[in-house]
Amino acid sequence: MVEIKPPITFEIEATSGKARAGLLKTRRGVIETPVFMPVGTAGTVKGIRFEELESKDLDARIILGNTYHLWLRPGVETIKLSGGLHRFIGWDRALLTDSGGFQVWSLGALRKISEEGTAFRSHVDGSLQFLSPEISMEVQAALGSEIVMIFDECAPGDASAADARRSMELTARWANRSRAKFADLQLQGADSGRKENQADLNGGQALFGIVQGAAYRDLRRESLERMVEIGFDGYAIGGLSVGEEKSVMWEVIDEVAPLMPTRQPRYLMGVGTPEDLVESVARGIDMFDCVLPTRNGRNGQAFTARGRVNVKNAQWAHDMRPLDESCECSVCRRHSRAFLRHLHQTGEMLAGILLTHHNLAFFLDTMRRVRHSIWSGDFPKFRREFIERMRASGE
Numbered sequence: 001m002v003e004i005k006p007p008i009t010f011e012i013e014a015t016s017g018k019a020r021a022g023l024l025k026t027r028r029g030v031i032e033t034p035v036f037m038p039v040g041t042a043g044t045v046k047g048i049r050f051e052e053l054e055s056k057d058l059d060a061r062i063i064l065g066n067t068y069h070l071w072l073r074p075g076v077e078t079i080k081l082s083g084g085l086h087r088f089i090g091w092d093r094a095l096l097t098d099s100g101g102f103q104v105w106s107l108g109a110l111r112k113i114s115e116e117g118t119a120f121r122s123h124v125d126g127s128l129q130f131l132s133p134e135i136s137m138e139v140q141a142a143l144g145s146e147i148v149m150i151f152d153e154c155a156p157g158d159a160s161a162a163d164a165r166r167s168m169e170l171t172a173r174w175a176n177r178s179r180a181k182f183a184d185l186q187l188q189g190a191d192s193g194r195k196e197n198q199a200d201l202n203g204g205q206a207l208f209g210i211v212q213g214a215a216y217r218d219l220r221r222e223s224l225e226r227m228v229e230i231g232f233d234g235y236a237i238g239g240l241s242v243g244e245e246k247s248v249m250w251e252v253i254d255e256v257a258p259l260m261p262t263r264q265p266r267y268l269m270g271v272g273t274p275e276d277l278v279e280s281v282a283r284g285i286d287m288f289d290c291v292l293p294t295r296n297g298r299n300g301q302a303f304t305a306r307g308r309v310n311v312k313n314a315q316w317a318h319d320m321r322p323l324d325e326s327c328e329c330s331v332c333r334r335h336s337r338a339f340l341r342h343l344h345q346t347g348e349m350l351a352g353i354l355l356t357h358h359n360l361a362f363f364l365d366t367m368r369r370v371r372h373s374i375w376s377g378d379f380p381k382f383r384r385e386f387i388e389r390m391r392a393s394g395e
């Protein structure tokens with residue numbers, strides 16, 4: 001038997017309305033919240049080196065990994081042999097792993113959901129695969145992330161009330177099974193991310209519950225009640241930003257966030273644009289992840305304090321200004337829009353790398369500014385001016 005310390009602690013340091021600025025302590029470092037977590041689906045945040053993520057420019061304290069992708073490739077055995085995901089990828093800061101529930105839903109072909117779990121065809125090679133709460137917990141223990149997510153079932157944004165209820169109830173039962181299996185694995189010492197030699201940092205993994213229920217506010221409320229009854233280290237809102245109207249997303253967040261336990265972190269999964277992040281913080285959310293800064297960066301789109309800049313546009317061909325004159329990242333300090341456009345037009349891989357760097361800097365810096373404005377009491381003003389500026393054209 002292994003002694004288990006509290007896996008994480010969370011302290012709220014300042015508030016402004018519903019917005020919270022806090023400190024989330026994990027065995028791999030302290031994370032200031034609200035926090036944006038870059039997505040490292042397959043063990044890599046696409047287009048950027050780990051050194052850059054750790055650099056002062058970005059200073060990402062936590063990144064995401066994904067159970068579904070890592071389980072299919074390279075497979076659990078490879079990661080176990082390396083001594084866990086941190087060692088395998090060469091990242092010693094905090095990791096959060098998604099359970100695979102969402103990816104089975106969005107990528108797995110010919111999905112067949114049963115009480116036991118989900119059978120599906122791998123998007124990699126078409127082979128038949130089966131993922132369940134127990135298997136997801138085993139994989140996430142082998143990955144050794146600081147924060148583990150329950151295995152959930154995601155209903156589509158336009159699901160009928162009956163389908164959404166079935167899905168929400170199944171997620172609640174799977175949450176119970178996730179909790180039980182997770183506890184067993186922690187006691188068995190299956191968590192490969194433990195740091196045995198550091199007495200102050202040898203907590204186990206934390207487990208977060210996920211609130212589902214599609215667009216139905218009553219189902220969302222019930223889902224949250226069931227999650228809180230089971231008891232988790234933090235709570236997430238899942239199943240948003242999956243094709244529903246933006247207004248539905250805000251309705252759900254407005255309904256759920258105020259009811260979420262105040263002393264634990266609140267995580268909005270897979271959202272969103274810089275505006276969404278700031279608006280969600282105003283509604284009491286603490287944690288975010290999204291592929292937008294990396295994916296859009298690879299496609300030539302930059303997020304700036306004055307709106308979006310698409311480097312493909314001919315209007316930048318002779319523009320010697322940086323992407324964002326108010327950004328202090330290394331890309332904006334060194335390169336012009338004209339050069340970035342040239343890289344993109346000639347298909348140079350550096351185009352995606354530089355835009356990804358700037359976009360991540362922008363998202364992470366936005367969160368830093370949000371935190372400072374909550375501390376200083378200026379958050380309402382920051383929010384108003386930020387949203388206003390982001391509506392501009394990027395010029």
Ligand SMILES: [Zn+2]
Nearest residue numbers: 327329332358
């Ligand atoms: Zn920049």
